[in-house]
Amino acid sequence: MDMAENRDPHQPPPQQPLPEEPRHAFREEDEEPAYGVDPDFVQEIGDLLRDGRTAEVRAEVEDLHAADVADLIEQIGPDEREALIDILRPDFDGEVLSHLNEDLRDEVIDLFEPKELAAAVAELDTDDAVDLIEDMDEETRKEILDNLPAEDRALVQENLTYEEYTAGRLMQRDLVAVPQFWTVGKTLDFLRASGDDLPEDFYDLFVVDPLHRVVGAVPLSRVMRQKRSVRIADIATEDLHVIPVTMEQEEVANLFRQYALVSAPVVDQAGRLRGVITVDDVVHIIDEEAEDDLLKLGGAGDTGVYSPVREISRSRLWWLLVNLGTAFAAAGVISLFEATIEKIVALAVLMPIVASMGGNAGTQTLTVVVRALATRELSPSNVWRVFGKELAVALINGVVFAMLVGIIAWVWFEPTIGVVIACAMIINLFVAGLFGVMIPLGLEKLGVDPAVASTVFLTTVTDVVGFFAFLALATVFLL
Secondary structure, three states: OOHHHHOOOOOOOOOOOOOOOOOOOOOHHHOOOOOOOOHHHHHHHHHHHHOOOHHHHHHHHOOOOHHHHHHHHHHOOHHHHHHHHHHHHHHOOOHHHHHOOHHHHHHHHOOOOHHHHHHHHHOOOHHHHHHHHOOOOHHHHHHHHHOOOHHHHHHHHHHHOOOOOEHHHHOEOOOOEEEOOOEHHHHHHHHHHHHHHOOOOOOEEEEEOOOOEEEEEEEHHHHHOOOOOOEHHHHOEOOOOOEEOOOEHHHHHHHHHHHOOOEEEEEOOOOEEEEEEEHHHHHHHHHHHHHHHHHHHOOOOOOOOOOOHHHHHHHHHHHHHHHHHHHHHHHHHHHOOHHHHHHOOHHHHHHHHHHHHHHHHHHHHHHHHHHHHHOOOOOOOOHHHHHHHHHHHHHHHHHHHHHHHHHHHHHHOOHHHHHHHHHHHHHHHHHHHHHHHHHHHHHHHOOOOHHHHHHHHHHHHHHHHHHHHHHHHHHHHHO
């Protein structure tokens, strides 16, 4: 007899043992994000690799997601990385390469033979395959392409013909297109019969005319709710956001953001369907563009934590050299007031405060404006409104910090010095806000990326104006 039949219905059911938690997973009590690999797990794998216990390593990593494997490869020590790759090599998932940091990816790729890389690339979507091989040297790229199946090779080569950072490079070729005269029933039968020939993940069916031009799109959810006799063309979305193959990837990201798209068709000049861009591709673009702007604003170039030391040093050297030039410009302004500084030593103590506050305030404005330009939140229709708002903020902050610093200088040195530095503070913070808007707008008008050059000009302006205003006012009122 089933023991459950004799159990008191008023008693709670016996607790079942919880499944064992994977050692690489984050636990809620760890207060860590629920993704990636646990640092303890990385340490454990490192210890196993150093002890040569390859079978245990293989058992630990075989069920990891490709993104987590990539994290493990990135975080493991350089001495253990090659041994880990050797363990993964027999059943290596090509998607791991897509998740790897680009700088480290080159190092990992060098550990594989062209045939092994070709097998990994063949598993990827076209866009991921193109992203993987586009930066390889010509010889390595040719070897990989030669080892790809003919159909995959043709698609990858076609994508490579489009300009870098355009929709043509970004799109994937696996999609579902149906004729406009099909019914829902015919479409569902086609999907079921296609089986493994369908993309692994897709969200929309694209409706095409006899010339393969896109005339609409139908979300899968809408198809599933219709009767079999309904024509696909009758339920298609006509207000379709079509992306030309030549559209810049930043514009693609803005289009997805603006209209909350999940996927969008990519067409050639004749309007024929060439591929599709999905939201996961756009997330990558947004991350890439944000990182690029951040690195440029900081003068760090295109390098990251996995870049070689020599490359990092070279990318930052020219930026520091430019900043050295701006420092000498500021020093030239100071030299004009040598006599004033010699007589009033307190000025040398307080000068850096005026310049640094102006630089920091200007950088705040600059960051907001550069980001607004990148996301098209700032346009000719609202530029003067934003301009006025930033000037108002600069003036308010200038007055607040002028009072604070003026009082400190008043108590520390003398009342007149407090008044002088307060006036200089207002002037410099107002100028910082003014040029924090004007510089990126002006550079964009000239066709120069505001993220690249704005900080150099802003630093020069705030240093020169800050020193000049403070020392000139001190010369007038203290001598």
